[in-house]
Amino acid sequence: MQRLILSLLKNRIATKNLEDLDIRKDCMEVVNKTSIDISRKLFGSSLHIREVDAGSCNACELEINALNNPIYDIERFGIHFVASPRHADLLLVTGPVSRNMEMALKKTYDATPKPKIVVAVGDCARDGGIFENSYAIVGGVDKVIPVDVRIKGCPPRPQELLYTLLYIMGKIRS
Amino acid sequence: MDERRLLIDEIKREFPEDVLSTDISTSGDVYLTIRKESLPRIANFLHEVKYKTPLLSMFGTDERELDGTYKIYSVFQIPRRPIFIILKAPLNDGKLDFPSITPLMYSGSLFEREMKDMFGFVPVGNPDTRHMVLHENFPEGIHPLRKDFPYKSALNKAKGLYSLHTIEGEGMFEIPVGPVHAGIIEPGHFRFSVAGEPITNLEIRLYYKHKGIEKLMETLDIHEGCRVAERVSGDSTVGHAVAYCQALEKASGTETPVLAKYNRVIAMELERLYNHIADIGGISTDVAFLFGAAHAGILREKVVNLNEELTGSRFLRGFITPGGVTRDLFRAKDTITSTLQGTKEGIDKLAEILLASASFLDRVKTTGILGRKTAEDLAVTGPPARAAGIDLDIRRDAPYEAYGEVQFKVPIYKDGDVFSRLCVRIDEAFESISIIEQVLDKKADGPLKTEIRTLEPYRYALGCVEGWRGPIMYWIMSGPENRLYRCKIKDPSFCNWSGLSYAVLGNIVPDFPLCNKSFNLSYAGNDL
Numbered sequence A: 001m002q003r004l005i006l007s008l009l010k011n012r013i014a015t016k017n018l019e020d021l022d023i024r025k026d027c028m029e030v031v032n033k034t035s036i037d038i039s040r041k042l043f044g045s046s047l048h049i050r051e052v053d054a055g056s057c058n059a060c061e062l063e064i065n066a067l068n069n070p071i072y073d074i075e076r077f078g079i080h081f082v083a084s085p086r087h088a089d090l091l092l093v094t095g096p097v098s099r100n101m102e103m104a105l106k107k108t109y110d111a112t113p114k115p116k117i118v119v120a121v122g123d124c125a126r127d128g129g130i131f132e133n134s135y136a137i138v139g140g141v142d143k144v145i146p147v148d149v150r151i152k153g154c155p156p157r158p159q160e161l162l163y164t165l166l167y168i169m170g171k172i173r174s
Numbered sequence B: 001m002d003e004r005r006l007l008i009d010e011i012k013r014e015f016p017e018d019v020l021s022t023d024i025s026t027s028g029d030v031y032l033t034i035r036k037e038s039l040p041r042i043a044n045f046l047h048e049v050k051y052k053t054p055l056l057s058m059f060g061t062d063e064r065e066l067d068g069t070y071k072i073y074s075v076f077q078i079p080r081r082p083i084f085i086i087l088k089a090p091l092n093d094g095k096l097d098f099p100s101i102t103p104l105m106y107s108g109s110l111f112e113r114e115m116k117d118m119f120g121f122v123p124v125g126n127p128d129t130r131h132m133v134l135h136e137n138f139p140e141g142i143h144p145l146r147k148d149f150p151y152k153s154a155l156n157k158a159k160g161l162y163s164l165h166t167i168e169g170e171g172m173f174e175i176p177v178g179p180v181h182a183g184i185i186e187p188g189h190f191r192f193s194v195a196g197e198p199i200t201n202l203e204i205r206l207y208y209k210h211k212g213i214e215k216l217m218e219t220l221d222i223h224e225g226c227r228v229a230e231r232v233s234g235d236s237t238v239g240h241a242v243a244y245c246q247a248l249e250k251a252s253g254t255e256t257p258v259l260a261k262y263n264r265v266i267a268m269e270l271e272r273l274y275n276h277i278a279d280i281g282g283i284s285t286d287v288a289f290l291f292g293a294a295h296a297g298i299l300r301e302k303v304v305n306l307n308e309e310l311t312g313s314r315f316l317r318g319f320i321t322p323g324g325v326t327r328d329l330f331r332a333k334d335t336i337t338s339t340l341q342g343t344k345e346g347i348d349k350l351a352e353i354l355l356a357s358a359s360f361l362d363r364v365k366t367t368g369i370l371g372r373k374t375a376e377d378l379a380v381t382g383p384p385a386r387a388a389g390i391d392l393d394i395r396r397d398a399p400y401e402a403y404g405e406v407q408f409k410v411p412i413y414k415d416g417d418v419f420s421r422l423c424v425r426i427d428e429a430f431e432s433i434s435i436i437e438q439v440l441d442k443k444a445d446g447p448l449k450t451e452i453r454t455l456e457p458y459r460y461a462l463g464c465v466e467g468w469r470g471p472i473m474y475w476i477m478s479g480p481e482n483r484l485y486r487c488k489i490k491d492p493s494f495c496n497w498s499g500l501s502y503a504v505l506g507n508i509v510p511d512f513p514l515c516n517k518s519f520n521l522s523y524a525g526n527d528l
C-alpha cells in the first residue's frame, strides 16, 4: 500500500524529474504521538478537513487549495475538505494567530467533534514566524489550541502537505 | 519638469493662502505642503474638478522626532501621466483633529478611519466613527503607529462593542457569514441584509488578519523590508516586493541594472498570469462549471511549477531584492517560452469553451454590476475598474522597470459585470504572455543587481506598480542607521472591497460567491 501511494505521489505530481519531488524529510514534526495513533485507527481511510486561516499571508491557503486541483487531486486518497468544523476530523490551521482571530479559532476548535487532530501549517503557524512578538498577534497556533502536527515551510509545498496528511492517516508510515 | 511646474502654479493660484511650500523630488513626484484646513478643498479640486483622479492613498506619519508634528499625506496620480501629486498636511498646532474629506470624497472614509485607529487622528466630519483595524479585543486609546508605541507591546484583552449597520423593515432579515468561511479562503465577516433573495445591503468587516505589518517594517533594516513585503499578500509576492524596492531605490537614488528590470517585468507578468488563470477557474467553480475549474487548475499549476523551476519558489519568493533580482531568467528562456506556448493554447481553448456556453454566460452576464460612477467614487482600481470603463493602468501610464519598452493593450470593458471582469482577466493573461515573450527577445547582459548605498535618514519616496489586482503602492521614509522610519503599504483591495459591497446590491445571495470571486480581493493585503 505504502509503495503504491509513494509511486502515485511521484507519478501524478507534476514535477519534471522524479528526483525533484524531494519531499523534505523534516518537512513535518509530530508533536503529539498519541493522537496520530488514534487518527490512524479512526481516520485511516477517510479524513475530513476544515481549514482555518488565523492570519496567514494567504500563500499557505493557496497551497492547500492546490491540493484540490486535478494534479494533486486529494480526494482520491479519501481526503475531503468540509464546509463546517462540525463535520471535520482535522483542522488545518495557518498563519500566526492574530488577536482578531483568536476567538474565532477557539470557537472553531470547540465546534469540532472529538477526537480531533490539529495541524499547524507553515512557519507562521509554528511560532508566529516573521510576525513573532507583534502587538497584533497572539503567537503560534499552540498558544490558542493544542497542536498535534506541524508542517514547516513558507509556504509548505502541496506535496509536503499531502505527504503529511497521508502520514497522519497511516497510509505512509516512514 | 515644466508640466509639474505648471501644475504647482495652477494649484497655488487656486489656493494662494493654503499652499505653504512645494517641492519636486528627484524622481519627479510633486509634494505640496498645505494647511490642514484646506485638505478637503484641495483634494477635491484634484479629484473632482481638475483631473477626475482617484485617491490612491492617504496615510499618517509620526514625524514628531523631526519637526514636532504628525502629518497626513494624500496621494493622487494625474490620469495617464507619470506624475504623482502628494499633499502633505502637518497637524502642527498640537491638535490631532483635521477636517474630513469624506463629505466631499467618499473614498477618503476608510483611509481616515484607518488613521484614526493607528494614530489617533480625529477626522472631523467623517460620519463613521467606529473602529476599523483594532477590533473589540484591543484596549481603548491604543495607537500602534505612534512612535511611542513599541512593536512588541503585550496588550491586555478588552471587551469593546462594535455595531454593524442594520436595515429594518417588514420581511428584512440578516445573514451573517464568517469570519471562518466555508471554503479554503481568508477570514472576514459579511453581513447581508436581504428581503427575500435579493441583497439590499452588504456590510463587510475586515481586519481579522491584522498583524501589525506597517509597525513591523519600522523595526527593520531597509534590506529586510523586502522579505516582509513579499509576505504581505501571498499571491502578490512579486508585486509587493517590486513596489517596495522601487520606493527604496527612488529614495536612495539607485538605478537598477537593465537586466534586473527585464527580469522584474517577467516575474510580475508570471504572477499576473497564474493569478488570472486561477480567477478564470474560480469563476467557473462558482457557477458550478467544474470542467472549466479543472482545466484552469492544471494550467495554473503549470505556471506555478515553472515559477518553482525558475526561482525555487512557487510564488517567486526571494527573487526580487533591493537593487535588482537574485537570478537571471533569461537563462531559462527556452523553458519559459515552451511552457507559455502551452499555457497560451490552454487559455485559448478554455476561453473558447467558456464563452460559447449559454448556461455559463447566463450566470456571469449582468451579474454583480459595478457601474463607472460608483467605481470612481469609491476609488476602485485594477481589473474591476477597467471592467467598468475606467482606463487606468500604471504599467502604461507611469511606466516603471522596462514597461516602457514593450507593447501591450490595456483591455477596457464597459458593463462592469462579472462577465466584463472575466474578460479583462482573460485578455490580460494573453497580454502578459506577449509581454514576457517580448522581453525575452531583448538582448541583455551585465549585472543583476546594484548595491543600495546607505540611505540618509528621513529620505522618502513613493513606489507604485500595477499588480494583478491593481496598483500596489509603497511609501517609505528612512530613519537613522538604515532603518525604515515609516512604510505605508496600500494594496488595491483596500478600496476595491467597498466596490464589492456595491456590486452585489440587488443580486441574489447565491450569486455572492461569484461576484466575490470576480473581484478576488486580498484580505491579508488589506488588513496588514
Ligand code: SF4
Pocket (backbone or CB within 6 Å): A055, A056, A057, A058, A059, A060, A094, A095, A096, A121, A122, A123, A124, A125, A129, A153, A154, A155, A156, B231, B234
Ligand atoms: S508561513 Fe509563509 S506562506 Fe505561510 S502564512 Fe506565513 S508567511 Fe505566509
